[in-house]
Amino acid sequence: MCRNIHQLHNFEPPATHDEIQAAALQYVRKVAGSTRPSQANQEAFDRAVAAVATATADLLGALVTTAPPKNREEEAAKARARAERRYAS
Structure with missing residues (x-):
C-alpha cells in the first residue's frame, strides 16, 4: 500500500x-x-494515529513465528541494493 x-x-x-x-x-x-x-x-487525525499505533503494537506483540529474527543492518543493505538496481541509470 505505502512504500514508506x-x-x-x-x-x-x-x-x-x-x-x-x-x-x-x-x-x-x-x-x-x-x-x-x-x-x-x-x-x-491524532486519535487515528494513536489508534493505529496501539493496534500495531498489539499485533506485533501477538504475532508468533518460527523464523529466526532478521538483522536490521542486513535488511537495510538488501533494500539499498534493490534500490540501486531499480534506479540504476
Missing part, C-alpha cells in the same frame, strides 16, 4: 515505539490523503 511503511515484525532488536508511531502516522496520512491535517481535523 516498513515491515516491523521479526527483527532483532524488536520495533521501537518510535518506529510503530512513524508507521501509524504514514498509514493515517495515506488514508487521509494529506500529510498535514487542517486545524479542524487535527484532533481526529
